[in-house]
Amino acid sequence: MRLMRETLILGLCLAVMVSYAGSAKAESTSSGGAPTTARLDFRITIPTILYLQLGTLGATVDRVTFPVIDLPGTGPVAGTSSGTNPVPVRVAALVGGSALVTLRANSSTALTDGSGNNIPFSEILWTATGNFSGNTFNAAANQQLDQFTGPGNRTGTYSFSYANANYYPPGTYNGQVTYTLSSP
Amino acid sequence: MRKSAKTRTGILARCRHVPALGLLACLLACPVDLSAQGRVVAQEPLDIVILAASHLNLRIGTSGSTIDVVSFNVNQLPGTGAVAGVSSGADPVPVRASSTPSGATKILTANSSTPLTSAGHTIPFTQISWTGAGGVPSGTFTGSPSQQIWTGTQSLGAGAAMSFSYANTVYVPSGTYNARVTYTLSSP
Amino acid sequence: MMRWIAPILCLCLIPFAADAKQLEVFPSAITLELKPTDFDQVESTQGFLQIRIDTRLLRGSRWRVSLELVLPLESAGRTFKAQALSWTAQPPFVSRNLLPNQRVIVGEGPIDGRTVEGRLVWRAGGGIPSAEQFRGRVMVILEELP
Numbered sequence: 001m002r003l004m005r006e007t008l009i010l011g012l013c014l015a016v017m018v019s020y021a022g023s024a025k026a027e028s029t030s031s032g033g034a035p036t037t038a039r040l041d042f043r044i045t046i047p048t049i050l051y052l053q054l055g056t057l058g059a060t061v062d063r064v065t066f067p068v069i070d071l072p073g074t075g076p077v078a079g080t081s082s083g084t085n086p087v088p089v090r091v092a093a094l095v096g097g098s099a100l101v102t103l104r105a106n107s108s109t110a111l112t113d114g115s116g117n118n119i120p121f122s123e124i125l126w127t128a129t130g131n132f133s134g135n136t137f138n139a140a141a142n143q144q145l146d147q148f149t150g151p152g153n154r155t156g157t158y159s160f161s162y163a164n165a166n167y168y169p170p171g172t173y174n175g176q177v178t179y180t181l182s183s184p
Numbered sequence: 185m186r187k188s189a190k191t192r193t194g195i196l197a198r199c200r201h202v203p204a205l206g207l208l209a210c211l212l213a214c215p216v217d218l219s220a221q222g223r224v225v226a227q228e229p230l231d232i233v234i235l236a237a238s239h240l241n242l243r244i245g246t247s248g249s250t251i252d253v254v255s256f257n258v259n260q261l262p263g264t265g266a267v268a269g270v271s272s273g274a275d276p277v278p279v280r281a282s283s284t285p286s287g288a289t290k291i292l293t294a295n296s297s298t299p300l301t302s303a304g305h306t307i308p309f310t311q312i313s314w315t316g317a318g319g320v321p322s323g324t325f326t327g328s329p330s331q332q333i334w335t336g337t338q339s340l341g342a343g344a345a346m347s348f349s350y351a352n353t354v355y356v357p358s359g360t361y362n363a364r365v366t367y368t369l370s371s372p
Numbered sequence: 373m374m375r376w377i378a379p380i381l382c383l384c385l386i387p388f389a390a391d392a393k394q395l396e397v398f399p400s401a402i403t404l405e406l407k408p409t410d411f412d413q414v415e416s417t418q419g420f421l422q423i424r425i426d427t428r429l430l431r432g433s434r435w436r437v438s439l440e441l442v443l444p445l446e447s448a449g450r451t452f453k454a455q456a457l458s459w460t461a462q463p464p465f466v467s468r469n470l471l472p473n474q475r476v477i478v479g480e481g482p483i484d485g486r487t488v489e490g491r492l493v494w495r496a497g498g499g500i501p502s503a504e505q506f507r508g509r510v511m512v513i514l515e516e517l518p
Contacts, residue, residue, distance in 0.1 A: 035370035222515030
């Protein structure tokens with residue numbers, strides 16, 4: 001009985017000693033001038049964000065205009081944006097480390113003069129600077145333009161040209177391309 | 185029998201003075217009664233030593249063993265501005281540092297050498313800074329194992345605190361990043 | 373002359389011999405260490421003092437034990453407040469604090485032939501002005517009351 005009591009007391013003492021020795025705390029006191037420590041934890045939560053900018057910031061949609069003055073076959077016609085030239089492009093993403101971030105264009109609706117005449121978007125091409133690639137629209141709904149991996153801020157510009165390789169009825173042809181940024 | 189009685193009387197007669205002399209000897213050598221009510225019969229000395237040893241006391245955040253967590257919930261792209269930290273304990277985060285003797289030189293340092301980590305990705309502690317109050321200077325973590333935060337001979341008491349901020353200027357993978365900073369109070 | 377010395381010595385020795393058994397105190401020195409528990413509070417380690425009184429060796433109706441601070445607790449000219457020293461005890465001893473310049477009664481009881489044993493658990497309180505050692509002395513006094 002006495003041995004049990006003594007063992008229990010010893011166990012309790014050890015338990016108390018162990019719980020105080022070397023435990024991480026927010027508060028502590030030391031003796032004899034020895035240094036004493038306290039801890040503070042930090043937590044940063046980074047969400048998933050996808051951001052795409054094409055042309056001028058804001059709600060206004062820029063318009064790239066091609067003033068064709070020569071016959072087809074005489075060379076491409078450079079486009080001029082109603083916004084900044086060349087057209088600024090920015091893709092910013094907070095995503096998983098190996099997540100794919102893809103920029104696509106939907107140029108499936110041809111430019112039209114409103115009287116039944118169309119010019120397919122395959123007549124429009126562009127050169128790019130920075131993180132982006134130059135290409136020609138393929139008039140598809142889901143053309144992949146560029147793909148990136150992981151988070152980052154990618155910037156560059158587009159400079160558009162009208163190929164002017166084919167004969168179309170005279171008129172003013174309008175169209176719109178929708179760019180989409182997605183992950184993956 | 186008469187002889188022994190005479191002897192006894194004789195001894196007794198001579199011993200009449202013995203108790204008085206004995207008491208005198210005792211008075212000189214033995215405890216003295218000081219109390220009007222009681223008679224002191226014994227006393228034992230007890231030496232007492234009180235040690236006021238030197239100590240260093242440090243608290244960052246809530247009292248006790250709970251370690252506070254300062255959280256930054258980012259909801260904007262990097263480069264759009266700093267994000268204020270919110271502590272799980274009191275805000276701003278209290279800092280208490282004192283010593284015995286109270287006027288000893290004290291140095292508070294921080295170890296931010298382990299960056300914030302999430303699934304193998306890291307955010308360096310240089311992205312976190314604080315505004316100090318009540319004697320605590322403001323600063324930015326350097327990622328050093330022993331960055332001096334404060335030094336003084338006074339103590340840091342009520343009002344001493346830190347408010348943290350995440351710069352949010354780096355693109356890092358999405359996730360929850362955690363890390364622990366160890367503060368040390370020492371006296372040279 | 374020798375015949376006078378022996379009775380005198382005997383009379384004196386008997387009280388001394390009785391001293392050793394009437395009142396026993398253990399240990400003869402205790403050390404208390406002050407340390408802060410929080411920034412405004414201080415607590416000390418505990419000191420245990422055993423007191424034993426053999427009432428068979430006492431005359432009168434009641435015994436009484438008191439404490440008196442005979443050497444104040446000092447360190448390089450600074451004095452530690454006596455009132456900050458206190459103890460807890462079980463009957464017939466009482467829990468009290470020390471006072472300067474005054475005998476403090478610790479316990480009382482009947483002289484009934486029994487041996488009385490008690491324990492005073494000492495502690496010190498108060499602020500810590502500086503790192504140092506205070507030393508003093510208390511006398512544990514046993515009295516017979518008529």
